[in-house]
Amino acid sequence: MPLFPPPSCPRLVVKIGSALLVDPEGAIRRAWLEGIAADIAARHRQGQQVVVVSSGAIALGARRLKLARGGRASLEDAQAAAATGQIALSQVWAEVLGAEGITAAQMLVTLDDLEDRRRYLNASATLDRLLGLGVVPILNENDSVATEEIRFGDNDRLAARVAQAAGAQGVVLLSDIDGLYDRNPALEGAVHIPRVARIDARIEAMADRGSGSGMGSGGMVSKLEAARIANAAGAELAIASGRIDRPLSAPARHTLFEAKKAATARKAWMAGRLTAKGTIHVDAGAAKALAGGKSLLAAGATRIEGSFARGDLVLIAGPEGKPLARGLTEYPSEDAARIAGRRSEDHAALLGYAPRSTLVHRSHMALL
Template identity: 80%
Template sequence: MHLFPPASCPRLVVKIGSALLVDPEGAIRRGWLEGIAADIAARVAAGQQVAVVSSGAIALGARRLKLVKGGRASLEDAQAAAATGQIALSQVWAEVLAANGLTAAQMLVTLDDLEDRRRYLNAAATLGRLLSLNVVPIINENDSVATAEIRFGDNDRLAARVAQAADAHGVVLLSDIDGLYDRNPALPGAEHIATVERIDRRIENMADRGSASGMGSGGMVSKIEAARIAASAGVSLAIANGRIDRPLSADARHTVFLPEKRTRARKAWLAGRLTAKGSITVDEGAAKALAEGRSLLAIGATSIRGMFFRGDLVTIEGPNGPIARGLAEYDAADAQAILGIRSEDQADRLGYAPRSALVHRNHMALL
């Protein structure tokens, strides 16, 4: 148990990619899955609570429905394949876990379920109760109702958000690669990165786009985005090779992304949200003030993008990229009207008494 052992990680989320669960012909790799179930059972017996984010429904459904391009030729095909394949996927998970004395539960979520605060708290409560009962939740995006515009798009980011909702301590992304390399691992001289302390532009540039198997929707870019979400919630994340037997107990090479300091739950939720309605660009002085824990004032803002309303999530962009996310105190039109204006002059522009900030520090999370 070399990846996040139970003693140091009481609660773990394991994400399994389509290429590991399903062979190129669209059949479940049952022998490999039985090994994973045995690994999970060993961890549960040692006191660890485990949740699984499982891909594979679309690939399984596409085979049963004989759909071209693995069921991804159109949104309608993907939804039909997901609806059909999810039954097979949940059934096989229930069987392999039951063989190890464990009970499985199915949770299908949409992006909105984890972006809306009330629904997020409901999902978190369900996960917490299942895990406390030593049930193994099998979680997947509800692809049968998700649209192209409103979805996670990959289970890497979903796993990071689930870890946040479950108050987990670690995430393992099992994939067809054993971690992050400084360039495409197929290129000569590519070097494996064992530990990432901070995700910066240099780390982002190492990401190789695309899914090697052609079945999944993720790639190294999505895994780094997942690591960023996890880190902001104080959760460690590992990318590990799943193309070996019993990968959760094997002493194999992997990459670990270290977490930041665990933050208050609401701020971690804000930082991990994916559907910002717009953005506010700020100058260097405002960026420095935000880093010191201050609110965003209109005088430090330079431009507005997007159509958002008071209470919507917005990204705050500094001179070198995104620096924070928070809830807007103004509609976009009113925020545009007071850009760069001192607080004492804003009432004349707006026709009403201004609020103290464009984004208040209590409703903001630094990235």
């Protein structure tokens, strides 16, 4: 059965990995891409809106610039390859979609564009307008300006964040593997997992960090992170192989990660953020209270890590360091450290001003 057939999924994000778009010599796999364009056109005729997250710029640029290691020998090489390859990538997308009577648009984004709330909303509005006009937006990370410290690092997580911004109900990660296995699929006896209702420690243990082609940057760990982000926003996510012709229309084995009940748009944005200014570590009692929908009180905090201001997004971690939630802090890090572990009646004397009732209020918090 095809992945996410309309009308069950009015808006779909499709991520295409580098190894599918570009052959080992660094040339576009044109015939395969024309098949993808035909699949997208068929879905358009049935009323489905499609966003494409397309890898391949670095691989394409590296060939043109004759760079070693596929353009990934250094950050500078990757940035130069991306700048060169992106123009070729956008051109071929415009051509193959144009042949199907569809207009393509290019959007290049950085991590900050989707982590900053105002810029995120701007990107969301642009995507919504393009889709309303019948355009297929083609997105990629802006690798020519991204740094090692501030970047998505792979297009799997970018696709999940784009799905949030676009209000999509489904995400398909087309890759060189047809889904999740209980162990590395190269090992004897590996079993394919067709559906995942919840990403827990057992599922996480199945992930393999390798990228099978050596051309891309994302392995199964990044795909699980993408599934977690998409599911929290109410979107189902499928990992499927693109190693067949017309993978969006041909029956294909895949792993489907089932969506949770969607959080509010603001909380989904917080849950899906990949960066935080600091971490508030909490005790077992506070962890239990958070799971029950309570706010985080200073008495439950055991340690403050990082430097942050009031209103910054922080990670909340349990006694064993496991991330529990993300939220907007009511205190700067210096004041949070002064009152950590102390009861409310002590706060005014410690701070020298009338304290706020919580470290992180439940209205400004998203559980993970």
